[in-house]
Amino acid sequence: MGLVSVFMEILRKPTIWQVWSELLMFIAPLWIAVIVGVLVGWAWKPKWANLGREMLADCSGSKDSNSASLKSSSTGFGSISSLNFVKFQMPSCIPWISDDGAQNDSFSLSPPLDSNCSSSQIEKEKMAFVTDEDLEHLCKLVEEKDGGPAWIYMMERSTPTMCYEAWRRDLDIGPTQYRSRTVFDDATPEMVRDFFWDDEFRLKSKWDDMLLSAATLEECPTTGTMVVQWVRKFPFFCSNREYVIGRRIWESGRSYYCVTKGVPYPSVPRKNKPRRVDLCYSSWCIRAVESRKGDGQLTACEVLLFHHENMGIPWEIAKLGVQLGMWGTVKKIDPGLRAYQKERASGASLSHCAFMAQINTKVSADYLRSLESSSNGSLELGTHNSSEKPEGKNIPKILVVGGAIALACVLDRGLLTKAVIFGVARRFAKIGRRL
Numbered sequence: 001m002g003l004v005s006v007f008m009e010i011l012r013k014p015t016i017w018q019v020w021s022e023l024l025m026f027i028a029p030l031w032i033a034v035i036v037g038v039l040v041g042w043a044w045k046p047k048w049a050n051l052g053r054e055m056l057a058d059c060s061g062s063k064d065s066n067s068a069s070l071k072s073s074s075t076g077f078g079s080i081s082s083l084n085f086v087k088f089q090m091p092s093c094i095p096w097i098s099d100d101g102a103q104n105d106s107f108s109l110s111p112p113l114d115s116n117c118s119s120s121q122i123e124k125e126k127m128a129f130v131t132d133e134d135l136e137h138l139c140k141l142v143e144e145k146d147g148g149p150a151w152i153y154m155m156e157r158s159t160p161t162m163c164y165e166a167w168r169r170d171l172d173i174g175p176t177q178y179r180s181r182t183v184f185d186d187a188t189p190e191m192v193r194d195f196f197w198d199d200e201f202r203l204k205s206k207w208d209d210m211l212l213s214a215a216t217l218e219e220c221p222t223t224g225t226m227v228v229q230w231v232r233k234f235p236f237f238c239s240n241r242e243y244v245i246g247r248r249i250w251e252s253g254r255s256y257y258c259v260t261k262g263v264p265y266p267s268v269p270r271k272n273k274p275r276r277v278d279l280c281y282s283s284w285c286i287r288a289v290e291s292r293k294g295d296g297q298l299t300a301c302e303v304l305l306f307h308h309e310n311m312g313i314p315w316e317i318a319k320l321g322v323q324l325g326m327w328g329t330v331k332k333i334d335p336g337l338r339a340y341q342k343e344r345a346s347g348a349s350l351s352h353c354a355f356m357a358q359i360n361t362k363v364s365a366d367y368l369r370s371l372e373s374s375s376n377g378s379l380e381l382g383t384h385n386s387s388e389k390p391e392g393k394n395i396p397k398i399l400v401v402g403g404a405i406a407l408a409c410v411l412d413r414g415l416l417t418k419a420v421i422f423g424v425a426r427r428f429a430k431i432g433r434r435l
Contacts (some may be wrong), residue, residue, distance in 0.1 A: 129225055129227055129246035129248070129263050130225055130246045130247060130248035130259050130261065130263075132371075134248075134259045134261065134283075135250050135257055135259065135363070135371065136371040136374065138257050138259055138283045138285065138306070139257065139368055139371045139372050140371070140372060141179075141283075141306045142257075142285045142304055143372050145372055145373075148169065148171070148177075149169050149170070149171070150169065151167035151168065151169050151179055152167060152168055152169055153165075153166075153167055154166040154167055154168055154323070154326075155326070155327065157327050157330070157331070159331060159334055161184065161185045161186065161334055161338070162182065162183065162184050162185065162331075162333075162334040163182070163183050163292065164180065164181070164182050164183075164327070164330055164331075165180065165181045165182075166178065166179070166180045166181075166326060167179040167180070168319075174279075174308070174310070175279070175308050175309060175310045175311075175315055175318070176308065176315060176318070176319050176322075177306070177307070177308040178305075178306070178307045178308065178322065179304070179305070179306055179307075180303075180304070180305045180307075180330075181302065181303070181304055181305075182302070182303045182305070182330070182333070183289060183292065183300050183301070183302050183303075184300060184301045184303070184334065184337060185291055185292060185293075185299070185300050186291075186299055186300070187300065187301040187337060187341070188288070188301060189254050189255070189256055189286045189287055189288050189301050190254075190256075190358075191301075191337075191340070191341060191344065192286050192301045192303060192337065193249065193256045193258065193286050193357055194340075194344075194350075194354040194357045194358070195336070195337050195340045196258065196284065196286075196303075196357075197247075197249075197258070197353050197354060197356065197357035198340070198351050198353050198354045198357070199211075199214035199216075199228065199230075199351075199353045200214075200351040200352070200353055200354075201336075201340055201343070201351060201354075202214065205336055205339055205340070207332050207333065207335065207336025207339070208332075208336070209233075209332070210232045210233045210234075210329075211230060211231075211232055211233075212231045212232065212233050212240065213229075213230070213231045214228060214229070214230050214231075215228065215229045216228050216229075216352070216353070217229055217244070217265065217267070217268065219356060221356075221359060222359075223248060223359070223361055224248060224249055224356055224357070224358075224359030224360055224361070225246065225247070225248045226246070226247050226248070226353075226356055227244065227245070227246050227247075227263060227265060228244075228245050228247065229242065229243070229244050229245075229268060230242070230243040230245060231243075231274050234311075235321075238311075238312075238313060239273045239274055239275050240273065240274035240275075241274055241275055241276070241277050241311060241312075242271070242274040242275065242276045242277065243262060243276070243277050243280055244262060244263060244264075244265045244268060244276070245260050245261065245262060245263065245280065246260070246261060246262075246263035247259060247260040247261075248361070249357060249359075249360045249361070250360060250361045250362075250363050251360035251361065251362050251363070252362070252363050252364065252365055252367075252368055253365065254287060254288050255285065255286070255287040255288075256284075256285070256286040256287070256360065257283075257284075257285055258283060258284040258285075258286065259283045260281075260282050260283060261280060261281045261282070261283070262277060262278055262279060262280035262281070262309075264278075275312060277309055277310065277311060277312070278310070279308075279309060279310040280308075280309040280310075281306070281307065281308050281309065282305070282306070282307040282309070283305070283306050283307075284303050284304065284305050284306075285302075285303070285304040286301060286302070286303050287301070287302055288300070288301060288302075289301065289302040
């Protein structure tokens with residue numbers, strides 16, 4: 001009845017010009033709302049939107065040859081990886097997008113939870129989850145020799161026992177990459193290494209309150225390589241996310257190079273919820289450094305973290321969320337580490353994950369230097385102007401502002417509500433300029 005009364009009031013205007021102007025003002029926000037709704041709905045389109053096309057592609061690909069392997073199926077779906085959204089794939093066709101955006105070859109997987117590495121073939125397959133190429137890539141990131149664009153400084157924060165700095169950079173294709181440097185006072189590299197690897201303590205202590213569950217799928221006691229499955233909690237407007245992560249640690253003196261990244265694992269089928277994140281890279285370099293006290297003693301621990309992932313939400317919104325929530329998440333790490341130190345000092349037994357963290361592949365400093373000086377090859381990231389914005393899920397300013405106008409007109413709750421709506425819209429509209 002409210003809309004009818006407003007419409008009748010418009011028709012009572014004395015001139016036809018006033019009637020048309022009022023009608024345009026009345027209808028325009030509704031059309032803007034419809035357009036915004038369609039675009040947002042397309043951005044977060046459900047699995048069934050592409051299901052038919054994927055099934056047709058899968059069927060046509062299977063007719064080529066009976067000898068076609070999983071590798072050919074992954075190549076057939078390779079073009080999907082160039083899109084800015086993470087597309088849902090059929091369970092039998094799980095492509096892996098590496099850090100440099102190239103499609104990696106698939107490989108056969110050994111059965112889960114098999115800890116026997118007596119067979120050289122099985123051991124080689126288990127090591128293939130995380131290889132020396134990943135160590136080379138991490139070394140180049142640490143020394144800033146990976147060929148990528150320059151890092152842009154974001155923030156610096158500190159507590160009495162920890163200091164933190166963060167940088168970011170945008171690539172032409174792919175999600176924003178983050179680099180951080182954290183120094184923990186009165187902590188050894190070995191303790192920090194075990195702390196980050198200890199999934200049991202993460203769940204028990206809740207210092208990582210986004211982690212809902214963690215399970216070991218596969219491991220090799222010879223190399224320490226593990227494949228783990230995580231489910232992480234996301235905000236209410238997103239479904240939770242599932243990660244299948246391969247991880248391994250290399251040791252050089254008292255420096256530890258810890259690589260964790262998403263890996264293909266067909267033995268664990270995909271589900272609608274939680275949604276699997278394929279592109280995920282999070283690796284650390286942990287080493288002893290001089291304390292902030294300036295006494296010349298290596299009693300502090302430095303952690304250089306490199307992280308990026310495609311969570312399946314618009315990249316600009318993800319960047320805003322990271323910037324707003326980064327320090328709030330990071331400052332929870334230090335209390336968790338201190339609690340972990342106390343538990344270990346009390347003589348508590350090692351968890352299985354902490355035990356696996358102590359199985360490292362030893363490499364020399366000369367070997368690491370040779371990796372840093374080697375040609376970038378396929379791991380090189382093309383340089384570009386850091387002021388450019390990544391193509392993909394950018395939200396045009398006019399759509400954001402238009403949607404805010406429509407919402408403000410529909411939710412007629414006074415000036416305060418409208419001010420809040422326009423404030424939020426203005427914040428999102430400035431994402432591309434400020435981030």
